[in-house]
Amino acid sequence: MSxxxxxxxxxxxxxxxxxxxxxIEALDQNIGDGDHVFNVQRGLKLVVExxxxxxDLPMDKALNMIAMKVLSGIGGSSGxxxxxxxxxxxxxxxxxxxxxxNKACEMIINGIQAMKERGKAGVGEKxxxxxxxxxSDKLKDIKNKNxxxxxxxxxxxxxxxxxxxxxxxxxxxxxxSFLGERAKGHIDPGARSSQLIIETICKSVxxx
Ligand SMILES: Nc1ncnc2c1ncn2[C@@H]1O[C@H](COP(=O)(O)OP(=O)(O)OP(=O)(O)O)[C@@H](O)[C@H]1O
Ligand SMILES: [Mg+2]
Numbered sequence: 001m002s003x004x005x006x007x008x009x010x011x012x013x014x015x016x017x018x019x020x021x022x023x024i025e026a027l028d029q030n031i032g033d034g035d036h037v038f039n040v041q042r043g044l045k046l047v048v049e050x051x052x053x054x055x056d057l058p059m060d061k062a063l064n065m066i067a068m069k070v071l072s073g074i075g076g077s078s079g080x081x082x083x084x085x086x087x088x089x090x091x092x093x094x095x096x097x098x099x100x101x102n103k104a105c106e107m108i109i110n111g112i113q114a115m116k117e118r119g120k121a122g123v124g125e126k127x128x129x130x131x132x133x134x135x136s137d138k139l140k141d142i143k144n145k146n147x148x149x150x151x152x153x154x155x156x157x158x159x160x161x162x163x164x165x166x167x168x169x170x171x172x173x174x175x176x177s178f179l180g181e182r183a184k185g186h187i188d189p190g191a192r193s194s195q196l197i198i199e200t201i202c203k204s205v206x207x208x
Pocket of ligand 1: 079119121199
């Protein structure tokens with residue numbers, strides 16, 4: 001995995017989030033303040049705009065630059081959480097060597113672990129962590145490297161199931177936690193955007 005790969009992923013994700021923006025905006029209008037998709041779009045734009053600045057940098061330096069941009073450039077819970085994600089990816093050991101599939105998984109696992117610590121949300125609290133924690137657990141558990149396509153299809157399925165499961169949950173973190181029972185019946189916007197991001201990355205790795 002290279003810095004160029006990161007940028008190309010950001011561009012792919014941008015396209016998918018743009019296509020699904022009305023739906024994500026509506027979800028955040030149901031149980032939040034409506035700005036979630038805008039925050040995600042802004043973050044992606046900031047990453048893509050960094051292309052020329054970071055494309056020849058070592059991975060850790062590029063990730064730290066992304067983290068700084070995202071932290072200072074996006075508001076709300078998302079900015080802090082996504083910034084933390086990139087900063088912790090950058091702390092993964094041995095990023096100066098070839099970054100293979102295992103190492104890329106380790107980076108993502110580290111990033112998600114740091115988001116969990118930062119936001120203090122676990123599974124079942126109706127946030128993006130309902131998608132990201134099970135995805136991270138599955139990545140830790142990928143044993144059969146010869147069956148990467150099947151394993152990544154499993155990741156896609158886990159992300160989708162967990163996103164849908166947020167619909168019937170009460171929310172105990174973030175703005176939607178003030179809604180009590182009224183949050184029930186609505187999918188969490190952060191869970192939906194995270195699921196789309198995971199699906200996009202997995203599909204692009206499968207089709208490489
Ligand atoms: N503590 C948390 N840990 C992880 N994710 C969270 C947390 N709080 C909220 N979220 C996620 O952030 C999403 C909302 O992100 P948004 O970009 O709209 O920021 P926001 O408006 O500041 O959110 P909020 O008001 O819910 O904190 C929610 O749908 C949820 O998935
Ligand atoms: Mg919001």
